[in-house]
Amino acid sequence: MITHSQQITTYGRFPRRFLAPLMLGAILNPINSSIIAVALVPIGAAFGARPAQTAWLVSALYMATAIGQPLVGRFVDVFGPKRLFLLGAFLTVIAGIIGTVAPTLWVLVVARVILGLGTCAGYPSAMSLIRKVANHDHLESPAGVLTALSVTVQTIAAIGPTLGGLLIALGGWRLTMAINIPLGMAALLLGWMMLPAYGAGTQQDEREALRSFDWAGTALFAVALLGLLLFLMAPGTSTLWSLAMAASAGAAFAFHELRVTAPFIDLRLLWGNLPLLATYARALAASTTSYAFIYGFSQWMEEGRGLSASKTGLLLLPTFGVGILVSTLWGRTPQVRGKLVVGGTLQAVVGSGLLLTSPGSPIWFLAAVTALLGIPQGLLSLSNQNALYHQAHPESLGASSGLLRTFQYFGAIIASAATGMAFGHRADTTGMHELAAFIIIVSTLALLVTLLDRSLALAPGAGKSR
Structure with missing residues (x-):
């Protein structure tokens, strides 16, 4: 087994060996x-x-992940x-096995919960780990490593739809779940x-952490999220309960979290760190519009x-390919505000382009x-990640990073619900235009949050609040 002292051998530089598993x-x-985007129609059939x-x-x-991210981050x-x-x-492997042999849709849903x-x-x-190594080696901002992480995630997201289409062509939608077994x-x-x-802390610290963990707050958060999800998936008088x-x-x-000493989500810390809260809001909006496009547009195609x-998977490649290129070219620059403004504007433009789609839309137009969309994909994800790195307190970066993903996944939940409401029984062009209007509204609101956030102009790295 490789020890920490064996891996950090060069002062001031990141050890590359453990980046591969991370x-x-x-x-x-x-x-x-991303792989599920092209599998929804075959699974439905x-x-x-x-x-x-x-x-x-x-x-x-995303519900499982939204709950699990701050929990795991803590x-x-x-x-x-x-x-x-x-x-x-380990759980990823188990989910892959269950999903591969799932006899019903709802067993497959359970597998997706475990997967989340x-x-x-x-x-x-x-x-x-990146933050701990940066502190150890006295690196002020590991922009290169953060960019590598962002580009890696975007690269795999790019491969997802295309890989999903190929797997479905080779052996059906079950292969899109089976792929998790070797990956896990x-x-x-x-x-x-x-x-x-x-x-990690000492054994005594760990036992104390388990004993004092806010299990009640976690349960209340899960119930609130589940109730909201049930309503969003089928809004109406019958689901008002x-x-x-x-x-x-x-x-x-909220009442509970404001009164416990070690809350599941520290609402007081969030309220005292308004720049970080604004970053979470932008991440929510960016994720909502992005996933509404990916899931809605792929089903419509x-x-x-x-x-x-x-073919649908191949047509989604430009989104992620351009996103990777944008992240690679501008990932090392510390400025955040300009990227957020450009990204938010272009997401609204993409929504406007979707209003022009029709059953006869040429392939070149769909590819364009x-x-x-790849431009805001690359700009917004990286900018919000870099903003969080500077805005979050170092000792709680894991929890803050997990909470960022919670907001992103909640955006995906909203996008999924909006897609279901727009399409109903079939992903037709009328529903696509309704979804496009939704994308324009959400991206415009995110742009307003960016323009009104003065902290982004205080420092090139995103306005430190500490």
Whole structure:
């Protein structure tokens, strides 16, 4: 086993050996987020399910991840990243096995829940270790490593739809779940062999952390999120009870969190760090518009435009390819505000382009729209990540990073619900235009948040609040 002292051999430089398992862990969630986009229609056909029902495959993963990210992020800060990384990889393998043999849609939903819990450890583990090494080697801002992490995630997200289309063509949608078995096993092996086992507290600290952990707050947060999700997936008078459940559980959650010494989500810290709170709001909006496009547009291309899953996956490649290029070219520059303004504006432009789609839209036009989305994909994800790195307190970076992903995944839940409402029984062009209007509204609100956030102009790195 490789020890921490063996790996950090050059002062002031990041040890590269443990980046491989960290990047593998970080990609497990985005690859499952993007690969499902082209599998929703075949899964619906296999189980006789409508788009509003298959949307649960998206929302279930993100609900589990939204709850799991701050939970795992907090445990990363206490127990160290390696243990949580290995546990997440193990759950990924289990989810892959269950999903591969799932006999019904709802068993597949359960597998996606386990998958969400398993894949949520990679990102906070990576961010925590990067910060610890930066502090050890006295590096002020590891922009290169953060860029590498962002580009890796975007690269895998790019491969997801295309890989999904190829797997479906080769052996059906079940292969899109089976792929998690070798990926999870590789993460287990590389994590066990290469990740340094440091950053954890003493056994007494760990026992005290488990004893004093805010389990009640976690349960209230889960109930509030579930109630809101149930309403969003089928809004109407018949589901008002779930909205009432979400509101009451949310109020109880806020009341509880403000009175415990070690809250699940420190609302007082968030309120005292308004720049970080604004970053979370922008991440929520950016994720909502991005996933509304990816899930909605891909379903429309298959049902509304009549393309195959493999062709749809190929047409989504420009989005991620351009995003990777943008992140690579501008990832090392510390400025944040300009990137956020350009990214928010272009997302609204993409929404306007979707209003022009029709069953006869030429392939070149569809490819141009997906390529244009790649610019804000690259700018917004990287800018919000860099902003958080400077705005969050160092000792709670794991929890803060997990909470960033929570907001992003909640955006994906909103996008999934909006897609289900827009399409109903079929992903037709009318529903696509409704979804486009939704994208324009959300991206415009995100742009306003950026323009009104004065902290972004105080420092090139995103306005430190500490």
